[in-house]
Amino acid sequence: MATAIKMYCKKITPAEAQDYLSNLNHEHNRKLTLSNVNFLLGEMQAGNWVVTGDPIQFNKDGELINGQHRLTAIVKYGKPVKMFIAKNVPNEAFKVLDTGRNRTGGDVLKIAGHKAAYTMASACRTILLYRSGRFDLRAGRNKGISNSQILAFADDNKKHLEMIIHDAYVVYGKFGFASSPSMLGALMYFFNRKDSQKNLDFFNKYSTGVDLSVQSPIRLLREELIKNKAGRRFIYNERDVLALHILAWNAFKENKKITKLVLEKNYEFPKIK
Numbered sequence: 001m002a003t004a005i006k007m008y009c010k011k012i013t014p015a016e017a018q019d020y021l022s023n024l025n026h027e028h029n030r031k032l033t034l035s036n037v038n039f040l041l042g043e044m045q046a047g048n049w050v051v052t053g054d055p056i057q058f059n060k061d062g063e064l065i066n067g068q069h070r071l072t073a074i075v076k077y078g079k080p081v082k083m084f085i086a087k088n089v090p091n092e093a094f095k096v097l098d099t100g101r102n103r104t105g106g107d108v109l110k111i112a113g114h115k116a117a118y119t120m121a122s123a124c125r126t127i128l129l130y131r132s133g134r135f136d137l138r139a140g141r142n143k144g145i146s147n148s149q150i151l152a153f154a155d156d157n158k159k160h161l162e163m164i165i166h167d168a169y170v171v172y173g174k175f176g177f178a179s180s181p182s183m184l185g186a187l188m189y190f191f192n193r194k195d196s197q198k199n200l201d202f203f204n205k206y207s208t209g210v211d212l213s214v215q216s217p218i219r220l221l222r223e224e225l226i227k228n229k230a231g232r233r234f235i236y237n238e239r240d241v242l243a244l245h246i247l248a249w250n251a252f253k254e255n256k257k258i259t260k261l262v263l264e265k266n267y268e269f270p271k272i273k
Contacts, residue, residue, distance in 0.1 A: 003060055003088045009051065011080040017071040020056065025063035032068060039146075040073035044081060048148040055084035065089060105150040114154055116165045122182035123165065124150045126242070127189055135239060135269045164188045167203070174207040177225035178245070179238045187245050190272050198253050215257035221248035224261055239269070246270045 012020075043049050056067035064071070066089075074081050105125060106118030114120055128145045129135060154161060168185035178184050184203075191199040205211070205218045212219035224244055228235045236244065240263055250273045251258050 005086055005088050007055055007084060007086040009082060009084045011082045012056070012071070012074055012085075013080045014075050014078055017074040020058075020064050021068060021071050021075070023058075023063050024068055025059065025065050032072065036069045037072045037076065040070055041076050043146055043148065044073060044077045044079075046149075048146055048152075049081060050148060051082050051084065055086040057086045057089045059090070060088045062087075105145075105147050108147045108151050109154055112151060112155070114158065115162050116169075119168075119180075119182045119185065120154055120161055120165050121150050122180065123161070123168070123185035123189070124153050126183060126186035128153060130186070130190070130272075135242070161185070161189070164192070171203050171207045175209070175222070177222070177229055179241050183238070183242060183245075187242070187249070191249055194272060195253060202249060202252055213257070215259060217248040217251035217256065217258050217261060220258065220261040221245065236263070243267070243270055246272050249273075 056071065057065050059065050067083075070081075070083065104118070105121035109121045110117035125145045128149060132145075165181070165185045168181040168188055171184055172178065172181040188199060188203065191202060202218065205216075206222065209219070209222055212222075221244055224236075225241070228241070243263060244261060247261060247263075247270050250270065253273055
């Protein structure tokens, strides 16, 4: 008769985490990834850690078969963290551990009842990345934004974001040459905070292309975006497209006439004025 799996929840101290790690079953664990450990550590330090049903797992011999990244993060954190623990888990379980699709930010917002959850999540991620300076080449752009950060931001700005995402879909329906409605939503969020009337004027002209002079930054932006999608492969990546929108906005906001809209090699990511 197989031994029953025992599962309970407790606060794991750094000393206990280190002790658990000393019984690591190397055959049934992935190679430790420092970036993953640091991400989990950041979640703990920011107070974003949430207890989930995914437990730290030990086999019938007391060997750790799942959870080394979380336990290593606790050791580095230096404070107790509450987690579920499962004991007497069959060794065969490692074959299915981590094979399910992780929840995305969109999944989390949908569960929380947000409208247009996946578009909103992507917009929130872009907003948070910009605010943290991660679009700058000299910053760590590849560092992730966690689902808990996305949910917290969406909850705090729910009504405003819902209106913005609605407007972004309307604009994208008229002129769908940005990377996505979510990118437009993120831009609208920032532009509106800088100058709400200018934001309305900018996206009205952007979406219609009406009454734009030769030296209009919006006209030049539209031309670059159209060229970008006209070729067999894209000239600009998503970060570049975001930067072009910001450069055009900055010039428009300051009533500047320009003759070209270009990104220099290794350009510094622009700040929104």
